[in-house]
Amino acid sequence: xxxxxxxxxxxxxxxxxxxxxxxxxxxxxxxxxxxxxxxxxxxxxxxxxxxxxxxxxxxxxxxxxxxxxxxxxxxxxxxxxxxxxxxxxxxxxxxxxxxxxxxxxxxxxxxxxxxxxxxxxxxxxxxxxxxxxxxxxxxxxxxxxxxxxxxxxxxxxxxxxxxxxxxxxxxxxxxxxxxxxxxxxxxxxxxxxxxxxxxxxxxxxxxxxxxxxxxxxxxxxxxxxxxxxxxxxxxxxxxxxxxxxxxxxxxxxxxxxxxxxxxxxxxxxxxxxxxxxxxxxxxxxxxxxxxxxxxxxxxxxxxxxxxxxxxxxxxxxxxxxxxxxxxxxxxxxxxxxxxxxxxxxxxxxxxxx
Ligand SMILES: [Zn+2]
Numbered sequence: 593x594x595x596x597x598x599x600x601x602x603x604x605x606x607x608x609x610x611x612x613x614x615x616x617x618x619x620x621x622x623x624x625x626x627x628x629x630x631x632x633x634x635x636x637x638x639x640x641x642x643x644x645x646x647x648x649x650x651x652x653x654x655x656x657x658x659x660x661x662x663x664x665x666x667x668x669x670x671x672x673x674x675x676x677x678x679x680x681x682x683x684x685x686x687x688x689x690x691x692x693x694x695x696x697x698x699x700x701x702x703x704x705x706x707x708x709x710x711x712x713x714x715x716x717x718x719x720x721x722x723x724x725x726x727x728x729x730x731x732x733x734x735x736x737x738x739x740x741x742x743x744x745x746x747x748x749x750x751x752x753x754x755x756x757x758x759x760x761x762x763x764x765x766x767x768x769x770x771x772x773x774x775x776x777x778x779x780x781x782x783x784x785x786x787x788x789x790x791x792x793x794x795x796x797x798x799x800x801x802x803x804x805x806x807x808x809x810x811x812x813x814x815x816x817x818x819x820x821x822x823x824x825x826x827x828x829x830x831x832x833x834x835x836x837x838x839x840x841x842x843x844x845x846x847x848x849x850x851x852x853x854x855x856x857x858x859x860x861x862x863x864x865x866x867x868x869x870x871x872x873x874x875x876x877x878x879x880x881x882x883x884x885x886x887x888x889x890x891x892x893x894x895x896x897x898x899x900x901x902x903x904x905x906x907x908x909x910x911x912x913x914x915x916x917x918x919x920x921x922x923x924x925x926x927x928x929x930x931x932x933x934x935x936x937x938x939x940x941x942x943x944x945x
Contacts, residue, residue, distance in 0.1 A: 622643070623643045623919075623920065624643060624917050624918060624919055624920070625640065625641070625642055625643065625749070625750055625799040625802070625917070625918040625920070626639075626640070626641045626672060626915065626916070626917050626918075627639070627640050627641075627804070627915070627916040627918075628641075628668035628671070628672070628913055628914075628915050629832075629856055629858055629883075629885060629903075629913055629914040629915070629916070630653065630661070630664045630665055630667075630668050630913050631664060631858075631885050631886070631903060631904060631910060631911050631912055631913055632653030632654060632660075632661040632664060632688070632692070632858070633653075633654070633661075633860045633861075633863070633886075633910065634688060634836050634858070634859055634860025634861075634862070634863025634864055634886070635651065635653045635654050635661065635687075635688030635689060635691070635692075635836075635858070635860075636650060636651035636653070636683065636688065636689055636808065636809075636836070636858050637649065637650070637651050637652060637653040637661060637664070637665050637692070637858075638650040638651065638806065638832065638858070639665065639668045639669065639672070639677075640747075640750065640797070641672040641674065642747065642748060642749025642750045642799075643749050643920075644748040644749030645749075646678045646679075646747050646748045646749050647669075647672070647674050647676075647677045647678050647679070647747075648677075648678065648679045648680075648681060648745070648747050648752065649665065649677045649679070649680045649681070650681045650683065650795075650806055650808070651681070651682060651683055651688075651689040651690070651692075651808070652665070652680065652682070652689065652690060652691065652692035652693045652695075652696045653665065653688065653689075653691065653692040654687060654688050654691040654692055655687065655691035655692050655693075655694065655695060656691070659695045659699075661691075661692040661695070662692055662695040662696045662698075662699055662700070664911060664913070665692070665696065665700070666699065666700065667913075668913060668915075669700070671915075675701070676700065676701035676702065676703065677700055677701070677702050677703065678702075678703040678704070678747065679702075679703060679704055679705075679706055679737075679745065679746070679747055680693070680696070680702050680704075680705050680706070681705075681706040681707070681739070681745075681793060681795070682705060682706070682707040682708075682725065682793070683708075683792040683793045683794075683808030683809065684708065684788040684789060684791050684792045684793070684808060684809060685711045685713070685718055685721050685722045685725065685788050686718070686721075686787075686788055686789070686809065687717075687721065688836075688863075689808070689809070690721055690722075690725055691721065693724075693725050693728065694724060694725075694728050697728050697729075697732050697734070702732070702734050703734070704734060704735045704736070704737055704746075705729055705734055705735070705736045705737065706736075706737045706738075706739050706745060706793065707736060707737075707738070707739065707793065708738070708739055708757040708758040708791050708792070708793050709738055709757075709758050710722065711788065712758070712759070712788060712791050713786075713787050713788040713791075718788060739754045739757040739793045740754060740757055740760070741754055741755060741756060741757055741760050741761055741762045741763070742754065742762055742763075745795065749799075750797055750798065750799045751797065751798040751799070752795045752796070752797045752798075753766060753795060753796050753797075753798075754793060754794070754795055755794045755795065755796050755807070755818065755824075755825060756792060756793065756794035756807060756808075756810055756814060756818070757791070757792075757793045757794070758791050758793075759790055759791050759814070761814065761817055761818055761824075762818070762824055763824075764824065765822060765823070765824040765825075765826065766796060766824060766825060766826050767826045770822050770823055770824060770826065771822065771823075772821050772822055773819050773820055773821060773822060773823040773845065773849045775819075775844060775845045775848040775849050776816075776819070776820035776821055776845050779816065779820065779843060779844065779845040780812075780843065781813070781816055782811075782812045782813050782816075783813065784813050785811035785812070785813055785814070785840070787811075788809075789808075789809040789810065789811050789835065789840070789841075790810065790811045790813065790814050792807060792808030792809050792810040793808060794806065794807035794808055794810050796825060796828065799918050799920055800918070800919070800920030800921060800922065801920065801921055801922035801939065802829050802830070802918045802920065802922055802924060803826075803827070803828040803829050803830070804828060804829065804830040804831075804832060805825060805828045805830070805831050805832060805850060805852070806832040807832075807834045807841070808834065808835075809834060809835040809836075809841065810834050810835070810841060811835070811840055811841055812840060812841055812842075812843050815834075815841065815842075815843045815845065815846040816843060816845060816846075818846065819845050819846050819849045819850075820845055823849040823850070825846075825849070825850055826850075827850060827851045827852075828850045828851070828852050829852060829853050829854065829922070829924070829937075830852055830853070830854045830855070830856065830916065830924075831847065831850060831852035831854070831855045831856070831873075832855075832856050832858070833855050833856065833857035833858070833859075833864075833869070833873065835864060836857065836858055836859045836860065836863055836864025836865070837857040837858075837859045837864040837865045837866060837869045837870065837873075837884070837888070838863075838864045838865075838866050838869065839866035839868045839869050841869075842869045842872055842873065843872075844872050844876075847872050847873060847876045848872075848876050848877055851876070851877060851878040852876070852878065852879060853878055853879065853880045853881075853937060854879075854880060854881050854882075854883065854924075854926065854937065855873045855876075855879065855881075855882045855883065856883045856884075856885075856914060856916070856926075857869075857873075857882065857883065857884045857885065858885050859884055859885055859886050859888055860885070860886050861886045861887060861888070861889050861904075861906065861910075862889055862890075864888070865884065865886065865888025865889075865890055865891050865896075866888075866890060866891075867888075867890055867891050867892075867895045870882070870888065870891045870895040870896060870897075871895060874895075874897075880937065881897070881901055881926070881935065882897045882901065883897065883901045883902075883903070883914055883926060883928075884896065884897050884901065884902050884903070885902075885903045885904060885912075885913075885914065886902065886903070886904045886910070887902050887904065887905055887906040889906065900928065900931060900933065901928070902928075902930075903928055903929065903930050904930065905930075908930075912928070912929045912930035913929045914926060914927065914928060914929070915927040915929065921939050922938075922939030923936070923937060923938050923939045924936075924937050925937070
């Protein structure tokens with residue numbers, strides 16, 4: 593594209609953003625996409641901030657603990673210059689994902705929720721969590737958006753496509769030219785999961801040349817449907833490891849097929865981080881670095897990532913986060929807040945894609 597044309601397109605984008613984002617709450621992040629992997633001790637709370645200043649929080653961590661997880665989310669918001677969160681996506685209604693929602697709403701203005709619809713798990717505690725969520729959303733007047741496979745989330749500044757929701761999956765590959773997935777051969781099939789995990793809202797995010805996959809706690813049986821016999825997800829650069837790295841997810845058929853360069857696991861010291869998953873990820877084709885929020889006690893020194901890629905060490909002070917910054921040209925950085933060190937990844941030309 594000619595330079596002047598680029599400038600006009602760029603100006604057009606700026607104008608449309610200023611029109612579509614009144615009351616923008618962030619200082620913006622200078623043309624970059626940021627993702628904060630907040631340490632909620634084996635739950636999920638992942639905050640995306642787009643260059644348009646919009647924000648998407650995937651899950652709210654645990655409840656209780658005197659609002660610990662909300663405070664950690666607020667620390668990430670402060671770093672990003674946010675005073676509100678535009679969208680909070682609730683992947684499913686387990687305590688480590690929706691538990692923090694009441695405490696969050698007490699302290700943080702939220703624009704809208706995105707979820708898969710009603711709780712589907714036959715469990716009184718789950719029913720209680722769901723009705724508490726429904727109630728607090730209604731009380732605060734926060735609208736709920738139902739996610740369906742194939743939907744593009746309304747967030748401005750990145751593209752987030754729903755690939756799974758309420759047990760339903762995209763039916764067609766996201767990209768044309770998808771072929772048979774060789775990693776399905778001999779892959780283990782597992783019975784259908786009857787919990788809320790299999791209902792997780794999963795998204796694939798595209799920002800410029802960067803792709804990231806976040807499937808919440810989507811289970812093995814659903815993964816096999818998504819990637820076998822044809823890999824409908826395509827290749828991604830960053831795999832936000834499903835289910836905290838627990839071995840009920842991250843089948844080799846999925847992990848090998850998506851060809852991620854970087855994996856980021858939101859495990860706790862004693863939650864997720866299964867040895868077999870640590871190994872599957874470390875051995876996946878094209879994998880350059882596996883980052884973890886915690887040293888996994890199950891994995892021990894042999895199976896965990898090297899210390900520099902762990903946000904929280906065994907027995908150390910916790911609460912450290914990982915932060916990914918994407919430039920849009922395919923290159924990106926990952927910062928370990930514990931060490932203050934950043935690792936840079938060049939654009940995808942050097943990757944096996
Ligand atoms: Zn979970």
